Amino acid sequence: MKKEPLYIIKVGGNIIDDEEKLNSFLTSFVHVKGKKILVHGGGKIATKLAEELNIPQQMVDGRRITNSETLKVATMVYAGYINKQIVATLNSLQVRTLGLTGVDAGFIKAHKINHPSIDFGFVGEVDAVDTNFLLSLITLDLTLVIAPITQDESGQLLNTNADTIAQEIAKAMSEKMEITLVYSFEKKGVLKDIDDEESFIPMINLSCFEKMKEEHTIFAGMIPKLDNAFEAIGAGVNKVIIGDASNLQELLDGKSGTVIC
Amino acid sequence: MKKEPLYIIKVGGNIIDDEEKLNSFLTSFVHVKGKKILVHGGGKIATKLAEELNIPQQMVDGRRITNSETLKVATMVYAGYINKQIVATLNSLQVRTLGLTGVDAGFIKAHKINHPSIDFGFVGEVDAVDTNFLLSLITLDLTLVIAPITQDESGQLLNTNADTIAQEIAKAMSEKMEITLVYSFEKKGVLKDIDDEESFIPMINLSCFEKMKEEHTIFAGMIPKLDNAFEAIGAGVNKVIIGDASNLQELLDGKSGTVIC
Numbered sequence: 165m166k167k168e169p170l171y172i173i174k175v176g177g178n179i180i181d182d183e184e185k186l187n188s189f190l191t192s193f194v195h196v197k198g199k200k201i202l203v204h205g206g207g208k209i210a211t212k213l214a215e216e217l218n219i220p221q222q223m224v225d226g227r228r229i230t231n232s233e234t235l236k237v238a239t240m241v242y243a244g245y246i247n248k249q250i251v252a253t254l255n256s257l258q259v260r261t262l263g264l265t266g267v268d269a270g271f272i273k274a275h276k277i278n279h280p281s282i283d284f285g286f287v288g289e290v291d292a293v294d295t296n297f298l299l300s301l302i303t304l305d306l307t308l309v310i311a312p313i314t315q316d317e318s319g320q321l322l323n324t325n326a327d328t329i330a331q332e333i334a335k336a337m338s339e340k341m342e343i344t345l346v347y348s349f350e351k352k353g354v355l356k357d358i359d360d361e362e363s364f365i366p367m368i369n370l371s372c373f374e375k376m377k378e379e380h381t382i383f384a385g386m387i388p389k390l391d392n393a394f395e396a397i398g399a400g401v402n403k404v405i406i407g408d409a410s411n412l413q414e415l416l417d418g419k420s421g422t423v424i425c
Numbered sequence: 426m427k428k429e430p431l432y433i434i435k436v437g438g439n440i441i442d443d444e445e446k447l448n449s450f451l452t453s454f455v456h457v458k459g460k461k462i463l464v465h466g467g468g469k470i471a472t473k474l475a476e477e478l479n480i481p482q483q484m485v486d487g488r489r490i491t492n493s494e495t496l497k498v499a500t501m502v503y504a505g506y507i508n509k510q511i512v513a514t515l516n517s518l519q520v521r522t523l524g525l526t527g528v529d530a531g532f533i534k535a536h537k538i539n540h541p542s543i544d545f546g547f548v549g550e551v552d553a554v555d556t557n558f559l560l561s562l563i564t565l566d567l568t569l570v571i572a573p574i575t576q577d578e579s580g581q582l583l584n585t586n587a588d589t590i591a592q593e594i595a596k597a598m599s600e601k602m603e604i605t606l607v608y609s610f611e612k613k614g615v616l617k618d619i620d621d622e623e624s625f626i627p628m629i630n631l632s633c634f635e636k637m638k639e640e641h642t643i644f645a646g647m648i649p650k651l652d653n654a655f656e657a658i659g660a661g662v663n664k665v666i667i668g669d670a671s672n673l674q675e676l677l678d679g680k681s682g683t684v685i686c
Binding site for chain 1: 477500504505509510514516517523528529530558574576578579580581582
């Protein structure tokens, strides 16, 4: 039996904290036909609130060092402010939307990262995703909007990378549905040179990617996203697309963005 | 056919912002047998965060004057920090729990309060509760924890009184389930004199309440709660109990608290 399509769309970059870009993204999200899940971050707004509260912020390898005060800020901003704003907007656009975190129904099992040399604090790594739970909500015709907060077995909240959450949900759900995973942001797609939109690559496969890494002909900041993308494909995800958040349907139709295959 | 029981428990007062009292309450909540919904506020924590951010707070008639900055604080604190903390703790105690606001799936329809003389700002009044949505989640064996944020049709978030949300859910759900509505806080129950726990009233009916209001022999702060309670009973709620949050099972067994009948 052919599996039903599910679009898992991560929105990030500079979209979330720019009201105009966010509204344009959400309008484009509304027009995506079929079952869909939106995963969001919101790092810039969290950083701003932390500054206002005089909580020093430190990033290492793209991860936020998360002490208990920073965790509180992340939980308030991601699960509270941003999640509910997005959900309310989508509802007002006639898309019946439910906001979630990995904590809800404990649907993401996670543990506190244990790095050999750096203490990241309350940062989570994903162990498992409860696909039956997600399926039961999707079956109720709900669109899901997921904020990147998880918990461990003891009930400790954990700040978790939103790209990873999107990827782990995509991998887990690929058993049950035909998954297209989209990383949408403010760039056209994968760029060889981050400052040159003309260096855009419309399609990339694993051997090309390995070669580009070796020859350093790809922007370093794209590498973790692409590593994730190829891992997702290897684990059963049908398609991964990286591209501009302002026109999702064009991305899904293959008219723009970088397709990973 | 006999309706299935549903306990709708509002926790408030000084419980939420006191870690020890909150944990004791949650342990007691875990032991309540059957289907249950928890509704929480969190006003003191919101006030503290607003102070840290230099956002002046003003209360009128027990309602928080809510400008856009205060709304952001309320959404972050209620829907983010407090809701996810409670959900994570209950999950760790083996109660599969989902956090919600009235915004999620748009299950509470609300509008901005329109007061003839006071501008309350972004404060919501409840128009309707989608009982089918709640029932579909309860059927999945999820315990629900609800934060008091709603939205209007345009997608505007609204800060909404948690007592009212508990009451409106209780009234709406009474068509489908046998509802016990519990207002739990740090007092033994309804008191004639707020400073004297000995002035506790174990049972109160409408005619007694009307007489006490006339004779001013009841603490004024209890009156809105009791007005709500009698309205709920009038609308089909089976039982309303007001009492100490530290032992819910005693309240439900009629061994403590004030029963409204």
